[in-house]
Amino acid sequence: xxxxxxxxxxxxxxxxxxxxxxxxxxxxxxxxxxxxxxxxxxxxxxxxxxxxxxxxxxxxxxxxxxxxxxxxxxxxxxxxxxxxxxxxxxxxxxxxxxxxxxxxxxxxxxxxxxxxxxxxxxxxxxxxxxxxxxxxxxxxxxxxxxxxxxxxxxxxxxxxxxxxxxxxxxxxxxxxxxxxxxxxxxxxxxxxxxxxxxxxxxxxxxxxxxxxxxxxxxxxxxxxxxxxxxxxxxxxxxxxxxxxxxxxxxxxxxxxxxxxxxxxxxxxxxxxxxxxxxxxxxxxx
Amino acid sequence: xxxxxxxxxxxxxxxxxxxxxxxxxxxxxxxxxxxxxxxxxxxxxxxxxxxxxxxxxxxxxxxxxxxxxxxxxxxxxxxxxxxxxxxxxxxxxxxxxxxxxxxxxxxxxxxxxxxxxxxxxxxxxxxxxxxxxxxxxxxxxxxxxxxxxxxxxxxxxxxxxxxxxxxxxxxxxxxxxxxxxxxxxxxxxxxxxxxxxxxxxxxxxxxxxxxxxxxxxxxxxxxxxxxxxxxxxxxxxxxxxxxxxxxxxxxxxxxxxxxxxxxxxxxxxxxxxxxxxxx
Numbered sequence: 001x002x003x004x005x006x007x008x009x010x011x012x013x014x015x016x017x018x019x020x021x022x023x024x025x026x027x028x029x030x031x032x033x034x035x036x037x038x039x040x041x042x043x044x045x046x047x048x049x050x051x052x053x054x055x056x057x058x059x060x061x062x063x064x065x066x067x068x069x070x071x072x073x074x075x076x077x078x079x080x081x082x083x084x085x086x087x088x089x090x091x092x093x094x095x096x097x098x099x100x101x102x103x104x105x106x107x108x109x110x111x112x113x114x115x116x117x118x119x120x121x122x123x124x125x126x127x128x129x130x131x132x133x134x135x136x137x138x139x140x141x142x143x144x145x146x147x148x149x150x151x152x153x154x155x156x157x158x159x160x161x162x163x164x165x166x167x168x169x170x171x172x173x174x175x176x177x178x179x180x181x182x183x184x185x186x187x188x189x190x191x192x193x194x195x196x197x198x199x200x201x202x203x204x205x206x207x208x209x210x211x212x213x214x215x216x217x218x219x220x221x222x223x224x225x226x227x228x229x230x231x232x233x234x235x236x237x238x239x240x241x242x243x244x245x246x247x248x249x250x251x252x253x254x255x256x257x258x259x260x261x262x263x264x265x266x267x268x269x270x271x272x273x274x275x276x277x278x279x280x281x282x283x284x285x
Numbered sequence: 286x287x288x289x290x291x292x293x294x295x296x297x298x299x300x301x302x303x304x305x306x307x308x309x310x311x312x313x314x315x316x317x318x319x320x321x322x323x324x325x326x327x328x329x330x331x332x333x334x335x336x337x338x339x340x341x342x343x344x345x346x347x348x349x350x351x352x353x354x355x356x357x358x359x360x361x362x363x364x365x366x367x368x369x370x371x372x373x374x375x376x377x378x379x380x381x382x383x384x385x386x387x388x389x390x391x392x393x394x395x396x397x398x399x400x401x402x403x404x405x406x407x408x409x410x411x412x413x414x415x416x417x418x419x420x421x422x423x424x425x426x427x428x429x430x431x432x433x434x435x436x437x438x439x440x441x442x443x444x445x446x447x448x449x450x451x452x453x454x455x456x457x458x459x460x461x462x463x464x465x466x467x468x469x470x471x472x473x474x475x476x477x478x479x480x481x482x483x484x485x486x487x488x489x490x491x492x493x494x495x496x497x498x499x500x501x502x503x504x505x506x507x508x509x510x511x512x513x514x515x516x517x518x519x520x521x522x523x524x525x526x527x528x529x530x531x532x533x534x535x536x537x538x539x540x541x542x543x544x545x546x547x548x549x550x551x552x553x554x555x556x557x558x559x560x561x562x563x564x
Contacts, residue, residue, distance in 0.1 A: 006461045010378050016370030020437065021391025023430055027398060027406045034409055086305035094299050095306070103310055105553055110313040112484065112545050114491025116522045117538055121316050123525065152316070155309055185295035206397075213399025215494040216522050240401045240494070247408075247498060262405045266398070273397045277390070 031266055035259030047260060053226045055246065060257040062264065064228045068143075068236035069212050069268075071229055072222070075147025076154060076211040081204055083151070084158030088200075091159075092166035093188050104163065111156040119217030122149035127221055136233025141223030144232040149221050150214060154207035161206060165199025166192060202276045209272040213265070215240040239265045317542060324539020327532050333540070337504055341520055342528060346537060348506040352421065352514030355507060356500055357489040359425025360432060365482060367429075368436030372478075375437075376444040377466050396434035403427055404495035412499055419513040424500025428492055432485040439481020443474040443559070476559035483552035487545045493518045517541050 039047050042060055050061025087107075091100050126148050131140030138145075169192050177187040193200075223235025224245060237245075243258050243265075250258055289297070335345020371392070379385055407427030417423045447470050455465035471478075493516075501513030502523065515523075521537040528534065 003461065006463050009463050010374075013370050013374035013378050014384075016367055017374035017388050018391075019367050020371065020395050020433060021388055023433070024391050024395045024398070026410070027395075027403070027430070030406050030409050031402060034405075083305050083309055086302050087309040090299075090302035090306040094302060103306070106310065107313065109546065109549050109553070110317070112487035112491065112549050113313075113317065114493065114518050114541060114545070116491070116493050116518055116525070117316070117320060117542060120521070120525050120534070120538060121320065123529070152312055155313065159309065183291045183295045185298045186291060188298075209397055213397075213401070215399070215401040220522075220525060240399060243401050243405065244494060244497075247405075259405060259409075262402050266402050269397050269399055269402075270394060273394050277393065 028266060031259055031262050035256060035261070035263040038253055038256040039260045039263065048264065051226075051228055053242075055250070055254040055257065058253060060253075060260070062239065062242070062261055064226055065237050065239045065242050065261070066264065067228060068222075069238040069240070069265075071143050071232075071236065072146045072150065072218065072238055073208050073211045075143055075232065076150040077204065077208055079147050079151025080154050080158050080207055084155050084203075084207070085162050085200060087155075088159050088162030088166060089188060089193070092163050093184065093192065107156050107159050111160065113153075115153060115214055115217040116220075118149050118153045119220035122146075122217065122221040130233070134233055136231065138223045138225070138233055138235030141221060141235050142233045143222070143229055143236055146218050146222040146238075147232070149217055150211045153214065153217060154210050157210060158203050158207045161203025162196070162200045165196040165203065168199060169195040198279050202280045205272055205276045205279065209269055209276075212238075212272070213240065213269055215244050219244055239268075317546070320535065320538045320542055324535035324537075324542075327536030328539060332536055336506075340527075341504060341515075341524060342531065342533060346517065346520065346540065348504060349515050349517040349520040349537070350540075351506050352500065353490055353516040353518070355421045355510075355514060356424045356428055356496065356516055357486055359421060359510070360428035360489050361482065361486065363426060363429035364433045364436050364485070368433050369440050369478065371433075371437045372440035372444055373466055373471075376441055377462065377470065392434045392437055395430065396438075398430075400431060400492060400494040403431055404498040406430075407495060407499035417511065419499065419501030419503075420511045421500060421507050421514050422510040424496045424514070424516070427495045427499045428489050431492060431495060432488055435485050435488065436481055439484065440474070440478045443477025443481065444470060446477060447473045476555050480552045480556045480559065483548055483555070487549050487552075490516075490545055490548075491518050491541065492516075493522050497522070 038060065047060060047062060048066060049063055051064045052059045052061045053064070091103060122145060126145045127140035130136070130142065130145050136142055173191050173195055174187050177191045182190065218238050219241040222238065222241065224237045224241050225235040226237050227234065229236045239261050243261050246254070247258055332345050333350070334347050336347055338344035375385060375388065404427065407423055411417045411423035411426050412419060451469050451473060452465055455469045460468070496516050497519045500516065502515045502519060503513035504515060507514035517537060518541060521534060521541060524531065524534045524537060
């Protein structure tokens, strides 16, 4: 085989490797082409700052859904971060090697559970529980329920990334602290956690992005009412569920408005992605 | 109030953290256990190989299993060559510079695109613009975009795990880069690459949001790439939305979970073998 042929292969591989960024660009482009005209027609301010979503009357405002998505994302983090990071600290700093060898693959395995299954379990257990014990306007289908369901769903992501971040901290850091007479717990809070901070944060942001982007599990447990929420027990609609619920029958401007919802979702996720990159880049520098 | 002794603090912290870890593991296992136990009773030959009756509320799930298989295979056929090629380029053919940064940025962002947005894209691009309509092909193409970043990353990791001395030997004996990749690096990295692909299968099988808008919800067995087909995950979602917790829903969920778990166990078994071989 000649070096010329090798160079030829190299350029083919470069083309293949460029596929992802091209695909991303094309995806963004098509969502924008379909969704942007209606944003321009209504006015971007009115589209994202109005709470009036009446597709049949031609009024499209998605503020309540943006708020809904953000509420669910924050709720998810409140459930998942303490549990997930706590679990990761235990597994990485305190648990025996054998325990980790059993539990870590188990948690990673659970990453593959389809989100619909989480939604289903939410409908079976958490919705009735919230309905009978806490009540509220959503009859169990509410932000709280969705937060718990998504919180459980993103646990494997947060645990996995936090463990990786903690284990990437060089052993000498811990040894230095322990040699100074600090306890293991003091070492963890004062040295290891600080060193692993950015990696854990990246995991948390990724979990948040997963929560905002999740669709089917949310639809099943959140009630999907287009209202501004006043309490965690209110039913809301998220950006994702808005698209999935109405896409089946929407036509014309209504369909465009759903793509515009997709544009907003796309932008939010890209901002979160950029944040993850920013956070992890600082660690390397 | 006096702060407790550091040793006591550590004991308290350790107890609480182990409790957290127990809660996490128990919750996740309880979910899997409950669904599998409730659903396994429904699974039998008639259920797995029968055709659905009354819109899938009774009967079997064979068409959904077949659609799931077709879409997964289509997705893999597209994403494996692209993913493997990208991984080879990023690890073997280039040094870190701004082009790789841009490529990596694209891969990370593509991984982050929510599946519902992919569904919207698949609907405008594959279903309408390319006129593939709601079909196995549209669904498979959309799913391939979802798993591509995943396959790139796992292949990259597997390729990087191959010791550089192997490459040095290949070059020292006068091999070209491509010969080094195909005859030395890829054979060594193969189990790791296959593990990543198997894990991607699990993601394909469980995917709902994007597939429902691109492959449709037909109840029939798809006869060609251009037929609509309902995957098992989509079927399960529609069942729960329409009928709530029925026997059929439990059965479908259990089938879904068991197949994914079996596939993933296999992947981990392979991964263990790979790790012990490399190190």
